[in-house]
Amino acid sequence: MARVLINIPREIRAGETIAIRTLIQHAMESGYRPGADGNVVPRDILRRFTARFDDEVVFAAEFSPAIAANPFLSFTMNVVAGGTLTLRWEGDNGFDQTETRRITVA
Amino acid sequence: MKRLALLALCCLPAAAQELRSGFEDMARETQALQREDATNPAMLWVQEGEALWSSPAGANAQSCASCHGAAETSMRGVAARYPAWDEASAAPTDLAGRIAQCRTERQGAPPLERESPGLLALSAYVGLQSRGVAISPPADPRLAPAMSQGAALYAERRGQLDLSCAQCHDDNAGRRLAGSTIPQAHPTGYPLYRLEWQGLGSLQRRLRGCMTGVRAEPFRYGAPEYIAIEAFLMGRATGMAMETPAVRP
Numbered sequence: 413m414a415r416v417l418i419n420i421p422r423e424i425r426a427g428e429t430i431a432i433r434t435l436i437q438h439a440m441e442s443g444y445r446p447g448a449d450g451n452v453v454p455r456d457i458l459r460r461f462t463a464r465f466d467d468e469v470v471f472a473a474e475f476s477p478a479i480a481a482n483p484f485l486s487f488t489m490n491v492v493a494g495g496t497l498t499l500r501w502e503g504d505n506g507f508d509q510t511e512t513r514r515i516t517v518a
Numbered sequence: 519m520k521r522l523a524l525l526a527l528c529c530l531p532a533a534a535q536e537l538r539s540g541f542e543d544m545a546r547e548t549q550a551l552q553r554e555d556a557t558n559p560a561m562l563w564v565q566e567g568e569a570l571w572s573s574p575a576g577a578n579a580q581s582c583a584s585c586h587g588a589a590e591t592s593m594r595g596v597a598a599r600y601p602a603w604d605e606a607s608a609a610p611t612d613l614a615g616r617i618a619q620c621r622t623e624r625q626g627a628p629p630l631e632r633e634s635p636g637l638l639a640l641s642a643y644v645g646l647q648s649r650g651v652a653i654s655p656p657a658d659p660r661l662a663p664a665m666s667q668g669a670a671l672y673a674e675r676r677g678q679l680d681l682s683c684a685q686c687h688d689d690n691a692g693r694r695l696a697g698s699t700i701p702q703a704h705p706t707g708y709p710l711y712r713l714e715w716q717g718l719g720s721l722q723r724r725l726r727g728c729m730t731g732v733r734a735e736p737f738r739y740g741a742p743e744y745i746a747i748e749a750f751l752m753g754r755a756t757g758m759a760m761e762t763p764a765v766r767p
Contacts, residue, residue: 415565419556437562439716481716482559 414438416511418499424491426517432463433486436501436509442477458503461485465515466495475503491517537758540701540766543692548713552765560642560711560763563635563718567643570636576626582640585624589647597648598760601749603660610664610745614641614720632739638718642709645762653706653755661749664742668750671743677734686728698767704755705748707764714767721748
């Protein structure tokens with residue numbers, strides 16, 4: 413499991429637009445870089461990020477080989493009521509990681 | 519008269535200038551990455567270190583926490599007073615060396631190599647407990663030879679470019695070398711996340727970079743020369759606040 417940082421505001425009021433920030437540990441090997449032995453290191457990148465709030469997709473992103481290692485993402489969403497935020501990263505070599513966080517409103 | 523005073527100021531060596539962390543020389547965006555734990559990629563390694571701190575390993579299934587308890591209290595301020603004297607090897611050791619030693623000698627767990635993800639993660643986690651603590655090298659006379667060896671290595675010209683550390687970091691600190699501002703070379707933030715590395719690295723990795731940069735042969739990881747340079751740099755940075763885990767370009 414890759415390490416993940418997820419930052420969600422501590423106190424959220426109903427109807428508020430909040431920013432979610434995430435970082436995931438991933439080499440994002442571009443597939444263009446020669447390794448120490450001179451051979452090109454095979455591509456190993458994240459390809460897709462999807463954020464769902466309960467069942468609704470609130471944000472999604474496609475990644476490309478030019479994106480730096482340990483990619484940082486920030487997106488906003490409007491929170492009307494509490495629910496579950498599900499973050500999923502999918503990538504090469506079967507990489508598939510899902511993190512969930514409860515979001516409650518005051 | 520006034521102009522003369524200004525001239526004199528601009529040409530003082532770094533040692534006589536105000537101590538300035540490499541943080542100050544970074545772009546605003548890079549500073550922002552370091553300022554907030556939520557955006558500092560080094561915190562991914564800290565998280566790893568925190569998990570290692572309390573995972574049992576070795577024959578007696580002990581964790582670092584079994585002996586040291588909460589790192590927030592037992593490790594507070596520790597990183598700010600390394601390198602320190604190591605009785606076992608009768609030589610100075612840096613923080614990573616001490617952690618690696620505790621892991622094999624006391625925990626009885628498989629060794630962690632220099633620059634391995636595990637040792638970097640533990641060093642970052644232990645280092646974080648000293649964030650904001652003023653650097654205060656131990657007043658241990660046994661460290662004096664290492665500090666003077668470090669001072670000599672810092673002043674010695676090396677490599678095909680025939681440059682000393684001092685020529686860049688004292689005589690030309692604040693000026694530009696290609697795309698980078700030359701910092702005063704303070705060891706306040708290690709291990710740190712370097713954008714160029716796209717990962718976490720130790721002070722020794724940074725020093726290696728500066729040595730190969732002048733086309734000199736770097737020392738091997740863990741070499742006493744690196745510990746000596748670190749002892750000198752920490753002495754030179756006395757009173758500066760620890761920033762571990764920092765971000766650098």
